[in-house]
Amino acid sequence: GDSVTQMEGPVTLSEEAFLTINCTYTATGYPSLFWYVQYPGEGLQLLLKATKADDKGSNKGFEATYRKETTSFHLEKGSVQVSDSAVYFCALMGVRGSQGNLIFGKGTKLSVKP
Amino acid sequence: KAGVTQTPRYLIKTRGQQVTLSCSPISGHRSVSWYQQTPGQGLQFLFEYFSETQRNKGNFPGRFSGRQFSNSRSEMNVSTLELGDSALYLCASSLDSPRNQPQHFGDGTRLSIL
Numbered sequence: 001g002d003s004v005t006q007m008e009g010p011v012t013l014s015e016e017a018f019l020t021i022n023c024t025y026t027a028t029g030y031p032s033l034f035w036y037v038q039y040p041g042e043g044l045q046l047l048l049k050a051t052k053a054d055d056k057g058s059n060k061g062f063e064a065t066y067r068k069e070t071t072s073f074h075l076e077k078g079s080v081q082v083s084d085s086a087v088y089f090c091a092l093m094g095v096r097g098s099q100g101n102l103i104f105g106k107g108t109k110l111s112v113k114p
Numbered sequence: 115k116a117g118v119t120q121t122p123r124y125l126i127k128t129r130g131q132q133v134t135l136s137c138s139p140i141s142g143h144r145s146v147s148w149y150q151q152t153p154g155q156g157l158q159f160l161f162e163y164f165s166e167t168q169r170n171k172g173n174f175p176g177r178f179s180g181r182q183f184s185n186s187r188s189e190m191n192v193s194t195l196e197l198g199d200s201a202l203y204l205c206a207s208s209l210d211s212p213r214n215q216p217q218h219f220g221d222g223t224r225l226s227i228l
Contacts, residue, residue: 032213043118043204043219089157093213101147101170101212104157 002027002094006105009087013080013112021075021108023064023090031092033057033066033073034102038087047075047088080112116140118207118220126226132193135223139186139207145169146188147212148180151202151222160203162212163188192225200227 007022025031032051036044048057053068062077073090090105119138127133139146147170148160159172163182180190186207192199202224206217 036219041221043120043221044206045219046216049216091157101159101162101172102149102157102217103159106156 002031002092002103004090004092004103004105006088006090006108008106008108010109010111013110015082015112015114016079017112019075019077019080019084019110021088021090021110023073023075023105025071025073025090025092027071027092027094029095030068031094033064034091034093035062035064035073035075036089036091036104038089038107040086044089080110082112082114085110085112118205118218120203120205120220120223122223123221124224124226126228127195128228129195129197131195132191133195133225134189134191135203135205135225137188137190137205137207137220139188139205140218143207143209143218144186145208145210145212145215146182146186147206147208147217148188148190149204149206150174151204152198152200157204160190164211195227197227199225201225 003026034049035047037047048059050057050066056065087107089107091102145164147162162170166182177193182188202222204222206219208215208217
């Protein structure tokens with residue numbers, strides 16, 4: 001079945017450092033891909049998405065490019081801030097079936113130190 | 115515009131009891147999905163409701179059930195609670211099919227089983 005694998009955390013960075021969180025997927029066809037962020041004590045917020053190969057999703061300085069050839073959707077940010085500390089989830093929505101549900105990776109906890 | 119509201123935020127139950135969680139979607143949203151989040155299993159899809167009908171169901175035992183009312187509010191019920199049911203339960207709503215519309219998550223109900 002469909003699945004998402006993302007790098008294990010936690011990831012600890014200094015403020016203004018470059019961030020990469022790796023995400024790869026297994027799915028039939030061309031799923032839609034997402035990054036969600038979860039701040040402490042809160043639910044999930046959609047950070048960005050891409051719905052077809054070579055699409056680049058971007059939001060709040062974060063970017064991810066849908067790479068069909070490597071089945072990847074890595075999250076990047078050029079300069080992280082303390083306020084970016086959160087748990088990041090990569091997710092896909094498969095093409096099978098008519099309704100759709102999200103399949104999530106295990107999450108990567110990011111801590112940014114001042 | 116109010117977001118997705120889940121009540122209660124915290125709940126403590128004992129093994130064998132049953133529990134009902136509530137989710138009020140964003141006004142106008144007709145689809146409601148439920149997810150379970152645990153440290154071990156991560157985020158897993160429970161079910162999705164649209165216009166009072168369950169359209170999609172994850173791989174959970176029959177102790178987990180749900181329903182949706184005519185105003186799109188949804189409830190999920192867990193009977194004969196087990197220690198392993200301790201989790202954060204997240205509700206997400208979307209205008210129509212989550213395949214076509216972004217999902218908006220609530221802050222969740224944290225259920226603890228003693």
